[in-house]
Amino acid sequence: MKSILPLLLLTALSTPSHATPKADFSDPTAIDTIAFGSCFNPKHKKFQIFDGILKHQPDAFLFLGDNIYGDTEDMEVLRAKYAELDAIPGFAKLRETSRVLATWDDHDYGINDGGNTYKKREESAAIFLDFFKDPADSPRRQREGIYGSYTFGPEGRVCQIIMLDTRYFRDVLPRTKEKRKPDAVGWYDATDDTSMTQLGEQQWNWLETQLQVPANLRIIASSVQVLASEKGMENWGHVPHERKRLFDLLKKHKAHQSFFISGDVHFGELSKMDVDGYPIYDMTSSGMSHPSPGWARATNSFRVGKAHPVLNAGLIGINWEAREVSLSFINPKGEKLATHKLPFAELEF
Numbered sequence: 001m002k003s004i005l006p007l008l009l010l011t012a013l014s015t016p017s018h019a020t021p022k023a024d025f026s027d028p029t030a031i032d033t034i035a036f037g038s039c040f041n042p043k044h045k046k047f048q049i050f051d052g053i054l055k056h057q058p059d060a061f062l063f064l065g066d067n068i069y070g071d072t073e074d075m076e077v078l079r080a081k082y083a084e085l086d087a088i089p090g091f092a093k094l095r096e097t098s099r100v101l102a103t104w105d106d107h108d109y110g111i112n113d114g115g116n117t118y119k120k121r122e123e124s125a126a127i128f129l130d131f132f133k134d135p136a137d138s139p140r141r142q143r144e145g146i147y148g149s150y151t152f153g154p155e156g157r158v159c160q161i162i163m164l165d166t167r168y169f170r171d172v173l174p175r176t177k178e179k180r181k182p183d184a185v186g187w188y189d190a191t192d193d194t195s196m197t198q199l200g201e202q203q204w205n206w207l208e209t210q211l212q213v214p215a216n217l218r219i220i221a222s223s224v225q226v227l228a229s230e231k232g233m234e235n236w237g238h239v240p241h242e243r244k245r246l247f248d249l250l251k252k253h254k255a256h257q258s259f260f261i262s263g264d265v266h267f268g269e270l271s272k273m274d275v276d277g278y279p280i281y282d283m284t285s286s287g288m289s290h291p292s293p294g295w296a297r298a299t300n301s302f303r304v305g306k307a308h309p310v311l312n313a314g315l316i317g318i319n320w321e322a323r324e325v326s327l328s329f330i331n332p333k334g335e336k337l338a339t340h341k342l343p344f345a346e347l348e349f
């Protein structure tokens with residue numbers, strides 16, 4: 001009888017489950033300048049942050065949510081509000097000269113502090129993907145939610161950008177019944193209900209695959225803050241079992257050189273948490289059109305340096321030779337308000 005071993009070997013070699021995971025979109029062009037921001041409401045008539053961003057000629061601009069203030073179940077109103085954003089010359093210029101990647105937060109999703117109970121989530125997702133010009137064959141159009149991943153650069157200089165969807169699947173947290181802490185500005189506390197999800201199972205599975213995509217630097221974008229958890233506003237700290245799952249996934253897949261960026265809170269701050277000896281960073285930039293000094297005064301024990309309660313955007317500079325990332329907050333003139341350097345070596349598991 002002939003051995004079936006060669007056949008088995010061939011089958012094993014061609015099994016797709018051993019294939020290297022890929023991002024949803026990839027571009028071999030190396031990038032070294034990424035800007036990001038959140039919370040832009042044209043009604044404040046403050047458009048100058050786009051000028052500050054454009055001065056740095058970013059390779060990519062990441063819009064982290066509350067990109068418009070839709071707050072509606074009327075999809076015509078939502079479309080009209082996206083059209084207002086489109087008509088702003090600074091944003092139009094950014095679209096022309098950079099790659100604009102986006103996720104959403106509650107207001108552009110359609111409802112303040114909203115989650116999986118928002119009735120128009122499917123319609124809103126379709127309008128979002130059209131506005132941000134996702135191609136017809138985009139993986140984001142083949143599944144629920146608007147999460148997505150991107151890689152830029154050749155081997156050795158691959159920057160992966162993971163844009164999470166923290167709205168479509170998330171369970172809506174109950175507002176705290178107890179009196180708020182003196183310096184809290186929001187209405188939420190950590191839940192001990194471990195059935196509450198932030199990302200939903202489909203997105204968790206996708207994320208686990210994405211953390212195995214070969215990359216030399218990994219930027220994980222969440223609309224809401226990942227580390228700062230004391231101000232009572234929506235954040236990952238209110239679903240501690242989900243946050244632990246996030247950190248455990250990073251550790252499990254040894255996702256070196258990963259850090260988070262976030263928005264939502266109307267000021268800028270950098271947070272750092274020690275997780276089993278590994279430094280996790282979360283750079284928050286929010287307030288492209290309207291900052292909130294009051295919210296910036298709320299406690300954040302994880303803050304590194306100062307809070308920036310002014311119009312601001314985030315700027316990420318990647319020095320591939322020195323293997324170092326610079327995280328800066330910039331103002332509408334493009335000036336750097338503060339810079340924090342992160343050597344790649346510090347981000348090794």
Ligand SMILES: [Fe+2]
Nearest residue numbers: 066105106264
């Ligand atoms: Fe928000």
